[in-house]
Amino acid sequence: MSNTQTEIKSIGEFGLIDFLTKNNETKLASTLVSVGDDAAIIDHYGKQTVISTDMLLEGIHFDLMYFPLKYLGFKAVTVNLSDIYAMNAQPTQILVNVALSNRFSVENMTEFYEGIYEACNEFNVDLVGGDTNSSQSGFIISITSIGEVTPNTYVMRSGAKKGDLIAVTGNLGAAYLGLTLLEREKLIYQSQPDVKPDYENQHYILNRFLRPLPQKFLIDFFEEQKLVPTAMIDISDGLSSELHHICNKSQVGCKIYEEKLPIDQQTKFAASTFNLDPTMCALHGGEDYELLFTIDPKKYPLVEHHPNISVIGYVTDLEDGKKLITKSGKEIDLKSQGFNHL
Amino acid sequence: MSNTQTEIKSIGEFGLIDFLTKNNETKLASTLVSVGDDAAIIDHYGKQTVISTDMLLEGIHFDLMYFPLKYLGFKAVTVNLSDIYAMNAQPTQILVNVALSNRFSVENMTEFYEGIYEACNEFNVDLVGGDTNSSQSGFIISITSIGEVTPNTYVMRSGAKKGDLIAVTGNLGAAYLGLTLLEREKLIYQSQPDVKPDYENQHYILNRFLRPLPQKFLIDFFEEQKLVPTAMIDISDGLSSELHHICNKSQVGCKIYEEKLPIDQQTKFAASTFNLDPTMCALHGGEDYELLFTIDPKKYPLVEHHPNISVIGYVTDLEDGKKLITKSGKEIDLKSQGFNHL
Numbered sequence: 101m102s103n104t105q106t107e108i109k110s111i112g113e114f115g116l117i118d119f120l121t122k123n124n125e126t127k128l129a130s131t132l133v134s135v136g137d138d139a140a141i142i143d144h145y146g147k148q149t150v151i152s153t154d155m156l157l158e159g160i161h162f163d164l165m166y167f168p169l170k171y172l173g174f175k176a177v178t179v180n181l182s183d184i185y186a187m188n189a190q191p192t193q194i195l196v197n198v199a200l201s202n203r204f205s206v207e208n209m210t211e212f213y214e215g216i217y218e219a220c221n222e223f224n225v226d227l228v229g230g231d232t233n234s235s236q237s238g239f240i241i242s243i244t245s246i247g248e249v250t251p252n253t254y255v256m257r258s259g260a261k262k263g264d265l266i267a268v269t270g271n272l273g274a275a276y277l278g279l280t281l282l283e284r285e286k287l288i289y290q291s292q293p294d295v296k297p298d299y300e301n302q303h304y305i306l307n308r309f310l311r312p313l314p315q316k317f318l319i320d321f322f323e324e325q326k327l328v329p330t331a332m333i334d335i336s337d338g339l340s341s342e343l344h345h346i347c348n349k350s351q352v353g354c355k356i357y358e359e360k361l362p363i364d365q366q367t368k369f370a371a372s373t374f375n376l377d378p379t380m381c382a383l384h385g386g387e388d389y390e391l392l393f394t395i396d397p398k399k400y401p402l403v404e405h406h407p408n409i410s411v412i413g414y415v416t417d418l419e420d421g422k423k424l425i426t427k428s429g430k431e432i433d434l435k436s437q438g439f440n441h442l
Numbered sequence: 443m444s445n446t447q448t449e450i451k452s453i454g455e456f457g458l459i460d461f462l463t464k465n466n467e468t469k470l471a472s473t474l475v476s477v478g479d480d481a482a483i484i485d486h487y488g489k490q491t492v493i494s495t496d497m498l499l500e501g502i503h504f505d506l507m508y509f510p511l512k513y514l515g516f517k518a519v520t521v522n523l524s525d526i527y528a529m530n531a532q533p534t535q536i537l538v539n540v541a542l543s544n545r546f547s548v549e550n551m552t553e554f555y556e557g558i559y560e561a562c563n564e565f566n567v568d569l570v571g572g573d574t575n576s577s578q579s580g581f582i583i584s585i586t587s588i589g590e591v592t593p594n595t596y597v598m599r600s601g602a603k604k605g606d607l608i609a610v611t612g613n614l615g616a617a618y619l620g621l622t623l624l625e626r627e628k629l630i631y632q633s634q635p636d637v638k639p640d641y642e643n644q645h646y647i648l649n650r651f652l653r654p655l656p657q658k659f660l661i662d663f664f665e666e667q668k669l670v671p672t673a674m675i676d677i678s679d680g681l682s683s684e685l686h687h688i689c690n691k692s693q694v695g696c697k698i699y700e701e702k703l704p705i706d707q708q709t710k711f712a713a714s715t716f717n718l719d720p721t722m723c724a725l726h727g728g729e730d731y732e733l734l735f736t737i738d739p740k741k742y743p744l745v746e747h748h749p750n751i752s753v754i755g756y757v758t759d760l761e762d763g764k765k766l767i768t769k770s771g772k773e774i775d776l777k778s779q780g781f782n783h784l
Contacts, residue, residue, distance in 0.1 A: 132490065132596075133529075133596065133598060137529070137598050137599050137600075137691075139492045139493055139494035139525050139526055139528070139529045139531070139587075139589070140492070140493050140494070141490055141491070141492055141529065141591070141596050142490065142491040142492075142493060143490050143491075143593075144486040144489070144490065144491060147486070148474065148483055148484065148485050148486065149483070149484040149485075149486060149491055149588075150481045150482070150483055150484075151481055151482050151484060151493075151535070151537065151570070151571065151586070151588065152480060152481035152482070152537075152571060153495075153537040153539055153571060153572055153573070153584070153586050154539065154573060155539040155540075155541055155573060155575050155582070155584055157541055157575060157576075157577055157578070157582075159578045160541075160575060160576050160577065160578065161575075183480040183481050184480075184481055186480035186481070187475075187479070187480055187481045187483065189481070193493070195493065195494075195495045195586060197495055197496065197497040197584050198497075199497055199499055199502075199582070228493070229493065229494060229495060230495055231495070231496060231497060233497050233499060233502060233503075234499075234502050235499055235502065236499070236501045236502065236579070236580065237578070237579055238578065240497070240499070240541070240582055242495070242497055242539050242584035244493070244495050244537060244586040245481075246491075246493065247481070249483070251485075254474075254475065254483050256475060256479050257479050257480070258479075332480075333480060334480060349479075
């Protein structure tokens with residue numbers, strides 16, 4: 101937070117909107133009308149529209165003690181775009197509603213919107229609407245994303261079939277460890293405010309939590325390869341919980357292998373310093389915003405050598421349950437709970 | 443609020459979503475995928491998409507002391523649809539995000555969603571997504587509406603031209619008086635809890651505030667008549683404030699006539715009991731959700747005899763300012779502030 105702070109009421113609600121959107125340039129030909137009217141107008145070109153929305157609340161979803169506002173703006177957008185990619189679609193526009201109490205200044209909001217615009221630019225989407233409100237306490241964000249998809253190539257959670265391969269992008273567990281590190285440093289700060297936080301060699305896990313990148317590459321790759329997965333979901337609550345969603349919606353079971361779980365070396369190192377099992381972090385940590393998908397096994401050659409895709413198991417019959425094969429060869433039930441419930 | 447209350451945590455977040463959406467039937471062929479996946483999928487038929495979003499916060503936008511939850515759900519939807527109609531479009535889908543503290547029960551949310559579904563049915567829109575969250579205090583609602591419009595017949599705030607007629611639907615000022623009545627009864631209740639509120643003969647103004655209906659008829663009428671207004675906006679902050687928006691965006695002035703302002707008899711009666719000037723209520727009251735629009739004067743015969751449309755003035759040059767001609771013939775400046783700033 102910078103030193104000269106302008107009270108939001110000094111410029112008013114309309115003034116704040118004007119101020120925050122004055123540099124908002126429209127990038128897409130499909131954006132016919134952007135912010136500044138009752139609603140935005142979006143054109144279509146024989147495509148189907150995909151739409152998703154999420155709400156983030158201070159104290160529930162984020163802690164401003166360690167979440168810089170610019171990162172928060174960036175993440176608020178990217179986690180929403182992640183839902184659009186998870187349908188095998190390309191995001192095109194977003195709308196942003198915020199509510200904030202009077203402890204926030206115009207400079208704070210400028211920082212937050214810098215993150216929003218950075219995400220919009222990086223993923224080629226237009227900000228086309230939304231409003232700002234007063235809140236009685238805290239900071240509330242609600243974002244809606246729109247995307248487009250070639251007719252009938254969208255991918256739901258419900259299409260997985262017995263024998264399909266189960267795959268994930270990137271690697272798992274790092275975001276949870278980033279959060280764990282920030283929570284630890286917060287506790288230290290609260291008891292010893294003069295101790296500087298020590299984030300040396302931890303930038304990877306911190307960035308995975310503070311600045312998640314959605315998996316646009318996978319949607320581009322599917323399009324190039326003319327590959328349509330049978331089911332897909334983004335990993336916000338942890339691999340295990342998302343696998344449960346796919347299995348339940350598709351009425352199938354699954355078998356995944358602990359040794360196949362992609363976990364970065366830095367995640368393993370961080371887990372060891374916290375005395376945590378990296379497999380548990382990967383299964384239940386959440387907030388990785390990788391994509392989890394299933395494909396016809398005949399398509400295996402297309403993904404086999406991709407450096408950013410790991411096949412971790414396969415789809416089974418509903419009656420076979422949801423199973424993890426441990427490194428020691430033991431078959432155990434996959435729990436759907438998040439980390440805190442273990 | 444009913445007597446048997448189920449704690450929301452007893453059914454969990456996923457349980458709550460399932461419970462609240464289990465009777466959500468899809469009405470529109472364009473709704474390809476509804477709630478239950480990462481995002482909704484909406485088809486298009488050579489139309490353009492219109493999208494708008496709004497946030498409502500307890501203690502800022504509504505007071506649950508006098509706002510029944512079912513009415514709140516209905517109003518949260520209808521005020522959003524009003525923005526879609528204000529673009530000369532037909533709403534088709536909505537997404538609803540809510541956040542609530544643990545003082546709300548499953549029964550409370552059921553009541554709220556009854557209002558949401560009632561509005562969806564009445565205005566033929568599908569609920570296709572959104573999520574529920576915990577809040578640390580109070581009830582927060584964020585709604586996004588999608589609509590469709592025949593290409594290039596959407597109407598912005600910026601198209602008003604000198605000489606255009608200025609018209610409004612329905613009548614003005616009643617919602618503000620409904621709010622004033624509810625606020626008065628709240629104060630009485632707070633000092634004398636045993637005195638029953640007296641709402642006799644006040645149902646019209648109460649309903650105008652608690653259960654606003656957006657002006658779908660006007661969009662249907664425009665389509666039938668092949669009439670496209672030059673500018674349009676919905677009246678949420680009061681006629682005067684909305685006229686300022688149209689004039690500022692269109693770079694024009696306006697002249698309206700006090701004697702032409704449509705004010706219901708019941709509004710005039712209620713205003714007199716509160717010692718308020720009905721003209722001030724109509725100009726600055728807000729929350730009426732009528733539509734304000736401008737049309738080419740050649741189209742006057744099309745609207746002249748419509749029982750639900752009033753022509754109240756005309757568009758002038760920017761340099762002529764924004765003027766009200768009072769009943770006594772005096773020309774005064776139209777202020778843009780809401781009622782409380784008078």
